[in-house]
Amino acid sequence: MYFQDLILNLQKYWAKKGCIIAQPYDMEKGAATFSHSTFFRAFGDNPWNVAYIEPCRRPKDGRYGENPNRMQHYYQFQVIMKPAPSDIQQLYLGSLEKIGIKIKEHDIKFNEDDWESPTLGASGLGWQVWLDGLEITQFTYFQQMAGIELNPISVELTYGLERIAMYIQNVDSVYNIKWDKHITYGDVFLENEKQFSSYNFEYANIEMLFNVFNSFYEEGKTLVEKQLPIPAYDYVLKISHIFNILDARKAISISDRPSFIKKIRDLAKLCAESYIKIVLNKNKKQE
Amino acid sequence: MGQIKQKQNNLLLEIGFEELPADYLFPAAQQLKTDTEKLLQGKNVSYKEIKVFWTVRRFILYITDMSDKQKDINFIKKGPRYDIAYKDGKLTDIGKTFFEKNKLTEKDVEIKEENGIKYLFASIFEKGEKTEKVLSENLPLIIKNLKFPKSMVWDDTLVTFARPIRWILCLLNNKVIKFKYGKVISSSKTYLHKFEQNNKEIKIKSSEHYFEIIDKNGILIEQEQRKNKIIMLINKLLKDKNLQILKDEELLDKIASSVEMISVMIGEFDNQYLSLPQEVIITAMREHQRYFAVTKKDGQFTNYFINIRDGGQKNNDFVVKQHSKVLFSRLNDASFFYKEDLKIPIEKNIDKLKEAVFITGLGSMYEKVVRLKNYCSQVNTIINYNETDVLTKSAELCKADLMTNMISEKEFVGLRGFMGGIYLKEQGHSERIYKAVMEHYYPNFVGDKLPVTTEGVLLSLFDKIDNLYGYFLAGFKPTGSKDPYAVRRQALNIIYMITEKKLDIDLVQLFNIVSNNYEIQFKKTIDLNEIIEFFKQRQINYLKDREVDYDIINSIIDATPLNFSDNMQKAIVLMEARKNTDFNDIIFALSRINNIIPADFIFNGVKEEYFDSNEEKVLYMKFRENKDKIDNLIKQKNFNQVFNLIASFKPEIDNYFNKVLVNTDDDLKRNNRLNMLYEIRAQFIKFVNFSKIVVDRK
Numbered sequence: 001m002y003f004q005d006l007i008l009n010l011q012k013y014w015a016k017k018g019c020i021i022a023q024p025y026d027m028e029k030g031a032a033t034f035s036h037s038t039f040f041r042a043f044g045d046n047p048w049n050v051a052y053i054e055p056c057r058r059p060k061d062g063r064y065g066e067n068p069n070r071m072q073h074y075y076q077f078q079v080i081m082k083p084a085p086s087d088i089q090q091l092y093l094g095s096l097e098k099i100g101i102k103i104k105e106h107d108i109k110f111n112e113d114d115w116e117s118p119t120l121g122a123s124g125l126g127w128q129v130w131l132d133g134l135e136i137t138q139f140t141y142f143q144q145m146a147g148i149e150l151n152p153i154s155v156e157l158t159y160g161l162e163r164i165a166m167y168i169q170n171v172d173s174v175y176n177i178k179w180d181k182h183i184t185y186g187d188v189f190l191e192n193e194k195q196f197s198s199y200n201f202e203y204a205n206i207e208m209l210f211n212v213f214n215s216f217y218e219e220g221k222t223l224v225e226k227q228l229p230i231p232a233y234d235y236v237l238k239i240s241h242i243f244n245i246l247d248a249r250k251a252i253s254i255s256d257r258p259s260f261i262k263k264i265r266d267l268a269k270l271c272a273e274s275y276i277k278i279v280l281n282k283n284k285k286q287e
Numbered sequence: 288m289g290q291i292k293q294k295q296n297n298l299l300l301e302i303g304f305e306e307l308p309a310d311y312l313f314p315a316a317q318q319l320k321t322d323t324e325k326l327l328q329g330k331n332v333s334y335k336e337i338k339v340f341w342t343v344r345r346f347i348l349y350i351t352d353m354s355d356k357q358k359d360i361n362f363i364k365k366g367p368r369y370d371i372a373y374k375d376g377k378l379t380d381i382g383k384t385f386f387e388k389n390k391l392t393e394k395d396v397e398i399k400e401e402n403g404i405k406y407l408f409a410s411i412f413e414k415g416e417k418t419e420k421v422l423s424e425n426l427p428l429i430i431k432n433l434k435f436p437k438s439m440v441w442d443d444t445l446v447t448f449a450r451p452i453r454w455i456l457c458l459l460n461n462k463v464i465k466f467k468y469g470k471v472i473s474s475s476k477t478y479l480h481k482f483e484q485n486n487k488e489i490k491i492k493s494s495e496h497y498f499e500i501i502d503k504n505g506i507l508i509e510q511e512q513r514k515n516k517i518i519m520l521i522n523k524l525l526k527d528k529n530l531q532i533l534k535d536e537e538l539l540d541k542i543a544s545s546v547e548m549i550s551v552m553i554g555e556f557d558n559q560y561l562s563l564p565q566e567v568i569i570t571a572m573r574e575h576q577r578y579f580a581v582t583k584k585d586g587q588f589t590n591y592f593i594n595i596r597d598g599g600q601k602n603n604d605f606v607v608k609q610h611s612k613v614l615f616s617r618l619n620d621a622s623f624f625y626k627e628d629l630k631i632p633i634e635k636n637i638d639k640l641k642e643a644v645f646i647t648g649l650g651s652m653y654e655k656v657v658r659l660k661n662y663c664s665q666v667n668t669i670i671n672y673n674e675t676d677v678l679t680k681s682a683e684l685c686k687a688d689l690m691t692n693m694i695s696e697k698e699f700v701g702l703r704g705f706m707g708g709i710y711l712k713e714q715g716h717s718e719r720i721y722k723a724v725m726e727h728y729y730p731n732f733v734g735d736k737l738p739v740t741t742e743g744v745l746l747s748l749f750d751k752i753d754n755l756y757g758y759f760l761a762g763f764k765p766t767g768s769k770d771p772y773a774v775r776r777q778a779l780n781i782i783y784m785i786t787e788k789k790l791d792i793d794l795v796q797l798f799n800i801v802s803n804n805y806e807i808q809f810k811k812t813i814d815l816n817e818i819i820e821f822f823k824q825r826q827i828n829y830l831k832d833r834e835v836d837y838d839i840i841n842s843i844i845d846a847t848p849l850n851f852s853d854n855m856q857k858a859i860v861l862m863e864a865r866k867n868t869d870f871n872d873i874i875f876a877l878s879r880i881n882n883i884i885p886a887d888f889i890f891n892g893v894k895e896e897y898f899d900s901n902e903e904k905v906l907y908m909k910f911r912e913n914k915d916k917i918d919n920l921i922k923q924k925n926f927n928q929v930f931n932l933i934a935s936f937k938p939e940i941d942n943y944f945n946k947v948l949v950n951t952d953d954d955l956k957r958n959n960r961l962n963m964l965y966e967i968r969a970q971f972i973k974f975v976n977f978s979k980i981v982v983d984r985k
Binding site: 068069083084086089090093103104105106107108109110111112114124125126127131132133134141143151152153167172253 | 305306307308309437439440441442443445449450451453470481482483485486545576594596597598599601602605606609610612613614616642
């Protein structure tokens with residue numbers, strides 16, 4: 001199964017199960033959870049079922065294209081269902097069958113995992129799903145987003161696409177994954193990995209980034225005051241990514257880390273509170 | 288005459304959920320059992336036996352032979368005072384409420400006097416409810432009250448459990464007991480194995496039918512059964528190869544708690560990784576992958592591993608190859624870290640410790656190392672040990688491995704200390720230093736391995752006391768049920784090590800040194816009495832856990848609160864002595880001395896010329912003769928002889944109290960007698976405070 005077919009199959013499967021197939025949000029982010037489709041939609045009473053692929057950036061994980069499993073850019077396939085269906089585990093196992101993994105022929109483990117994203121103030125309980133010893137999915141029932149208790153509860157399934165593709169195609173390096181018959185993952189991304197690793201570890205301008213971190217943070221706060229939580233949230237994404245680059249550059253000492261993370265989390269919380277007040281409560285009144 | 292067989296009331300409750308964390312299962316299953324016992328006893332429902340079984344996705348409660356209904360009960364209930372219930376012969380509001388609430392008529396109520404006051408007494412009859420009703424009302428509460436370290440909500444009813452509940456099977460004989468928990472309604476359906484049997488739904492007719500179905504489908508609902516099967520299958524697999532698994536009870540327990548079916552497979556990893564320290568390989572296998580390590584019969588480590596699968600055998604050859612691949616990349620990472628770490632002299636990491644946070648608000652690990660070195664340089668003021676150089680050097684190096692590649696990985700963090708020791712050894716440091724570093728995190732719990740070398744023990748002690756003081760200073764002193772940093776456990780580890788290693792140390796002096804060091808670095812301190820009080824309490828718990836009687840603990844701690852090692856020995860002596868028939872009499876005699884001395888008495892010397900009776904002279908003479916001996920025996924820590932010597936005073940004390948009137952009218956004499964008894968008590972109390980020991984008068 002080619003990489004693109006893996007994605008297409010998952011999309012088809014979840015579309016059949018009632019999810020809209022969304023597209024990525026057009027900004028850098030560390031995980032699919034940061035997308036509007038997850039962050040904002042975790043709030044509110046209305047049902048929300050969505051599946052989407054999301055490119056993720058983790059500057060620190062770059063290895064100049066030299067490590068077979070570690071990249072600063074990769075994909076997550078994300079499914080959000082709200083409220084969480086009671087047969088979600090079976091639905092998930094069905095999705096594995098759909099991509100050629102026969103449940104009865106493998107060693108599948110649901111290993112407990114308390115998931116947490118300190119920068120988003122998000123947490124949930126669930127599992128890491130292991131396929132023959134390899135972690136392939138994070139399965140989480142959200143309990144909190146931006147520090148706010150959730151009800152109804154969303155379930156989040158995050159598939160590690162490259163790992164699954166390597167497994168299905170039986171290749172030892174992510175760069176050897178066949179995208180289609182002719183093109184490999186390496187053809188598409190190897191040069192990016194080299195250049196971005198250099199940038200993230202060596203050339204990112206620390207002073208400039210500290211400056212824009214602060215400017216962006218202020219801009220985000222201003223936008224919240226102007227009751228524009230959605231544009232304000234762009235600045236959460238921006239400062240979160242800048243923080244990650246600064247971290248890769250080892251520009252933030254361990255004792256300073258918590259205060260940076262807190263700033264991101266505080267801004268995310270302001271956005272969420274404003275979104276609930278301005279968007280969700282207004283819609284409620286109109287009903 | 289043919290007897291009609293009484294109907295047996297058997298209840299079967301199966302709570303089906305999505306996979307619970309392994310270590311939540313046993314405690315919750317126990318609670319399910321005890322809460323059910325309490326319920327049935329409290330509700331007067333009789334039963335023969337309550338059994339619980341569990342797997343990673345079900346709790347099973349099985350109660351046999353219950354009564355059909357609760358016992359009817361008659362009892363007398365005391366009501367309000369007559370003059371409050373009635374005014375001018377008519378019921379007041381309070382009186383009415385009493386009647387209504389208890390559904391009474393005039394004939395149920397009597398007026399009786401109690402201590403001269405008239406009250407209403409109602410004779411109440413409660414007809415027992417049907418057992419079925421009691422269960423359907425209370426089982427949801429039992430589920431709701433199950434405690435987990437972390438719970439969650441999963442639907443808009445906001446009911447909680449550790450993971451979502453997906454079905455509830457509840458049968459009384461062949462009849463469903465209906466109730467609801469959240470959105471789940473109890474039924475007669477169960478679900479088979481999630482992978483192997485596609486979670487197949489089965490309608491259950493009775494408890495017998497249920498156990499038959501579960502058994503027939505190979506679902507193992509008992510932990511011991513699962514553990515035995517795992518071991519049996521592994522042994523079968525390894526027998527021909529002349530191999531065995533490395534014993535790991537904790538891992539076995541965890542794996543057995545995570546599966547409903549068992550299939551075992553053996554895999555291999557590349558021989559080249561056998562050059563890594565064994566502990567690294569074991570950690571890489573067990574922490575994430577949950578594989579057992581395999582050794583030859585003579586204990587020699589091999590490149591095999593064992594994986595357990597929750598399901599059948601199908602495709603296992605392929606499955607185990609995939610596992611080998613994953614393990615390969617983990618070992619490859621570990622090997623890379625190991626080689627990279629060895630390239631850099633570990634001393635170079637010390638400076639990097641400035642970047643590692645110790646406790647929030649209390650600086651870095653670098654500053655901690657500075658403190659540790661200071662404690663080591665003053666070690667001879669705390670304990671009889673003089674090789675400060677070796678110890679100080681060990682302290683300087685002991686945290687350096689925190690900044691290595693290996694220990695920076697979450698997976699390997701459990702090897703801190705150990706890896707530091709390995710790196711020091713490989714880089715040519717002396718055996719005493721690398722051993723001390725290697726051992727200094729032990730013990731991690733009471734009963735754990737202890738450091739073997741003296742330097743290891745002292746470094747461990749300083750490290751732990753420094754942590755403890757730090758937590759207090761940073762405001763993380765445990766209160767009530769709150770102890771997020773497990774400070775209590777750390778204190779117990781300290782007591783455990785001091786006791787087991789029989790360390791003769793001056794803890795107060797150590798606390799003072801620690802306090803001074805923190806003060807220099809952070810300009811703040813805490814009241815040392817807080818720590819001393821805390822340790823006193825921990826020691827009480829420690830001794831209680833070792834089944835020392837409460838009063839004996841008190842008598843010891845009252846005398847010497849911080850001599851953990853001596854105190855354990857004293858406890859052993861006194862517990863042993865208590866087995867003797869004369870113990871009570873001895874304690875009674877000794878306590879007479881205590882009891883007669885007023886609390887505010889001030890000692891001002893004994894004058895033998897005021898003695899006027901022989902018994903007085905004899906007792907005091909015996910005391911003078913033995914006073915120094917007691918001191919010496921205490922110094923030698925020969926507590927058995929200390930007790931025997933003090934106990935030998937009994938006849939003289941008895942004679943004294945039989946003949947001498949201490950509280951005589953003669954002030955001079957009375958005062959002198961009290962002074963003498965005071966002096967004796969002051970000497971005895973160097974051992975223990977006998978007045979805290981309870982005299983059993985039976």
